[in-house]
Amino acid sequence: MVETTKVPEHQIEETTGGNGRRMEMPSIQLDNEQIVRSRGDAPKKTKVIIESKELTIRYGPKPAVIDVTMPVYEHRVTAIIGPSGCGKSTLLRHLNRMNEFIEGVNMDGELLYRGANLYGAGVDPVEVRRRIGMVFQKPNPFPKSIFENIAWGPRLNGLAAKRDLPELVEKSLKQANLWDEVKDRLHESGLGLSGGQQQRLCIARTVAMTPEVILMDEPCSALDPVSTDAIEDLIFELKDRYTIVIVTHNMQQAARVSDYTAFMVNGELVEYGETNQVFTKPKKKQTEEYVTGRFG
Amino acid sequence: MDVEQQNTPEITAGPRLKLRHAKARAFSVVCAAATWVGVVMLVVLLSDVIFDSTGWIYSRVDRDPRMIMYKLETDPQFVAQVEERAPSLLSGMERKAKSKERTLAKNGVELTAAELADFKLDYLHSQLAKDEHCFAALDTHPTTRERWLIGGTIIKDIIATFPSRFPTKAGLKSALAGSLWLIIFTALFAIPIGVSAAIYLEEYAPKNRLSRFIEVNIANLAGVPSIVYGILGLAVFVRGIHLGRSVLAGALTMSLLILPVIIIAAREAIKAVPDSIRQGAFALGATRWQTVRHHVLPVALPGILTGVILAMSRALGETAPMIMIGALSYVAFVPTGPMDDFTVLPIQIYNWVAMPQREFHLLAACGILILLIFLLLMNSVAIFVRQRAQRNIKW
Numbered sequence: 207m208v209e210t211t212k213v214p215e216h217q218i219e220e221t222t223g224g225n226g227r228r229m230e231m232p233s234i235q236l237d238n239e240q241i242v243r244s245r246g247d248a249p250k251k252t253k254v255i256i257e258s259k260e261l262t263i264r265y266g267p268k269p270a271v272i273d274v275t276m277p278v279y280e281h282r283v284t285a286i287i288g289p290s291g292c293g294k295s296t297l298l299r300h301l302n303r304m305n306e307f308i309e310g311v312n313m314d315g316e317l318l319y320r321g322a323n324l325y326g327a328g329v330d331p332v333e334v335r336r337r338i339g340m341v342f343q344k345p346n347p348f349p350k351s352i353f354e355n356i357a358w359g360p361r362l363n364g365l366a367a368k369r370d371l372p373e374l375v376e377k378s379l380k381q382a383n384l385w386d387e388v389k390d391r392l393h394e395s396g397l398g399l400s401g402g403q404q405q406r407l408c409i410a411r412t413v414a415m416t417p418e419v420i421l422m423d424e425p426c427s428a429l430d431p432v433s434t435d436a437i438e439d440l441i442f443e444l445k446d447r448y449t450i451v452i453v454t455h456n457m458q459q460a461a462r463v464s465d466y467t468a469f470m471v472n473g474e475l476v477e478y479g480e481t482n483q484v485f486t487k488p489k490k491k492q493t494e495e496y497v498t499g500r501f502g
Numbered sequence: 503m504d505v506e507q508q509n510t511p512e513i514t515a516g517p518r519l520k521l522r523h524a525k526a527r528a529f530s531v532v533c534a535a536a537t538w539v540g541v542v543m544l545v546v547l548l549s550d551v552i553f554d555s556t557g558w559i560y561s562r563v564d565r566d567p568r569m570i571m572y573k574l575e576t577d578p579q580f581v582a583q584v585e586e587r588a589p590s591l592l593s594g595m596e597r598k599a600k601s602k603e604r605t606l607a608k609n610g611v612e613l614t615a616a617e618l619a620d621f622k623l624d625y626l627h628s629q630l631a632k633d634e635h636c637f638a639a640l641d642t643h644p645t646t647r648e649r650w651l652i653g654g655t656i657i658k659d660i661i662a663t664f665p666s667r668f669p670t671k672a673g674l675k676s677a678l679a680g681s682l683w684l685i686i687f688t689a690l691f692a693i694p695i696g697v698s699a700a701i702y703l704e705e706y707a708p709k710n711r712l713s714r715f716i717e718v719n720i721a722n723l724a725g726v727p728s729i730v731y732g733i734l735g736l737a738v739f740v741r742g743i744h745l746g747r748s749v750l751a752g753a754l755t756m757s758l759l760i761l762p763v764i765i766i767a768a769r770e771a772i773k774a775v776p777d778s779i780r781q782g783a784f785a786l787g788a789t790r791w792q793t794v795r796h797h798v799l800p801v802a803l804p805g806i807l808t809g810v811i812l813a814m815s816r817a818l819g820e821t822a823p824m825i826m827i828g829a830l831s832y833v834a835f836v837p838t839g840p841m842d843d844f845t846v847l848p849i850q851i852y853n854w855v856a857m858p859q860r861e862f863h864l865l866a867a868c869g870i871l872i873l874l875i876f877l878l879l880m881n882s883v884a885i886f887v888r889q890r891a892q893r894n895i896k897w
Contacts, residue, residue, distance in 0.1 A: 336787030346778035349895045359786035
């Protein structure tokens with residue numbers, strides 16, 4: 207996995223002058239607090255949908271994720287944050303077995319989905335990916351029409367009859383807040399859309415499969431702030447219906463959209479908790495340094 | 503407040519930059535020159551072939567008895583001219599036809615008008631062949647339209663007649679039919695096998711030492727001289743499994759020859775499909791085959807077809823392996839099935855070039871032109887398919 211080495215925005219704000227030394231800016235801490243507080247109280251506990259137990263993932267002999275134990279709650283947004291190369295994308299891609307396409311990946315520990323072992327014998331990875339959809343860092347619509355982009359998955363999996371497809375496409379596009387922008391050009395190429403629209407098309411495509419979990423691998427890192435905002439609003443709306451796990455480099459984003467946050471460094475889970483708590487009252491020093499922008 | 507005096511910066515090119523520009527110019531000149539050398543050679547080659555073949559047909563038009571027959575039928579002025587200059591010719595023609603008709607009528611055979619005309623033509627042909635001066639005396643002066651008309655029949659003759667030891671009677675019907683048979687069977691074997699192998703190697707095969715070994719060897723096979731494939735075909739298909747010198751044996755040999763080309767081109771095309779498309783498909787719960795079938799192949803198809811065009815063109819033009827497996831050089835029949843003997847266009851052309859008569863060399867130029875047209879037609883089918891395929895891909 208190639209991780210982008212984009213500097214989080216607040217770090218740019220923080221760095222002053224040409225000497226590269228960072229100024230202590232307590233307002234950053236306040237910033238996080240404001241964002242998190244505006245979200246209201248702590249999330250209500252729901253059922254655990256995915257649970258990793260002492261999960262270690264290696265590329266050949268090299269471990270990328272070490273001994274991670276954490277839950278993912280149903281209908282909540284879980285953010286995974288951490289510096290580049292900390293294994294957060296690897297962890298995410300392990301949740302729907304997308305790592306299997308990389309040679310030499312092996313794992314220890316358990317990954318449970320509603321109590322069932324995702325990597326157990328007899329589990330079909332194709333069915334896993336149907337239930338646990340994924341949105342990628344770079345928008346990757348198929349080089350087909352907007353309609354086909356969305357209709358393909360359900361048709362493939364026999365989720366909808368041919369005559370129901372237009373309805374399903376409309377529903378999915380509406381869920382992804384894209385319908386009004388594309389309803390007149392459903393048969394034009396999905397690649398003719400702007401980056402943000404493409405990403406929402408990819409989300410619509412995933413939503414059309416009626417998954418239970420949607421994994422998002424830095425879905426906004428290739429987008430401008432306005433499109434990012436649109437996607438974040440969308441994530442907010444989607445969590446009523448779906449469980450979302452999002453990997454992000456942008457800490458404000460994690461603070462804004464997520465209910466739970468996992469912070470990883472060098473493949474290890476440093477801290478996991480409610481976003482509120484992780485960003486305002488982190489238990490570990492390392493977490494505090496990261497979320498306030500002093501490290502990472 | 504005083505404005506500080508600014509030094510005007512030097513933004514002209516220094517000696518180093520000038521040298522760099524000179525190098526860049528030199529390089530672009532070399533590249534352009536290389537392109538033009540290629541273009542000029544191609545133009546020279548093509549125009550040579552075209553001049554030879556069309557010039558020969560043009561010269562034949564005037565002397566062709568059919569031209570005289572046509573003029574006799576359509577131009578009363580020409581009839582009067584012939585009666586004046588070669589009076590024996592017309593009467594002799596009529597007499598010959600009449601006597602033929604009478605003899606056959608005795609045996610109870612009715613002659614049609616076309617058959618009668620054929621006898622007249624034969625007579626004309628033999629008379630003209632006997633007496634060279636006759637042509638000069640006749641002085642046909644055909645119009646452009648008549649030239650095209652008779653030229654067209656001559657080309658039709660070349661395409662639709664079997665080889666002969668007379669250059670004006672020789673054609674490449676059997677070679678054309680043989681090439682068509684061969685190319686169809688070769689395509690049937692080579693395209694599915696080649697594309698499937700490419701899909702397997704790119705999409706399914708584990709990337710280990712064995713697959714790398716196979717990869718390297720396929721690339722090597724693409725460079726093996728074609729005669730070697732001919733020897734292999736002779737040993738395995740002709741002798742080994744007793745296919746004889748049949749179309750089938752030829753097609754199998756040709757398939758072996760072009761398989762590496764198809765595999766390499768198809769692999770490159772499949773490799774060029776962005777991985778993000780595959781990932782997107784997998785993330786939607788698609789199986790490997792569905793991903794390949796619905797996303798990878800449509801996107802890779804133009805590239806695959808380009809490889810197929812190249813490979814089929816090569817198969818159409820290869821001579822050595824066909825000679826090796828014993829494709830015949832004189833075939834006076836059209837193959838009717840995969841087990842029939844056959845010959846192909848390049849062999850026929852080679853034979854004509856090897857003949858001592860100059861006229862056969864000119865006929866060979868015609869053959870080359872027909873081969874090129876065959877090739878163009880074949881490729882345009884592939885290009886048509888490619889355009890159709892691209893319409894479904896919306897980049």
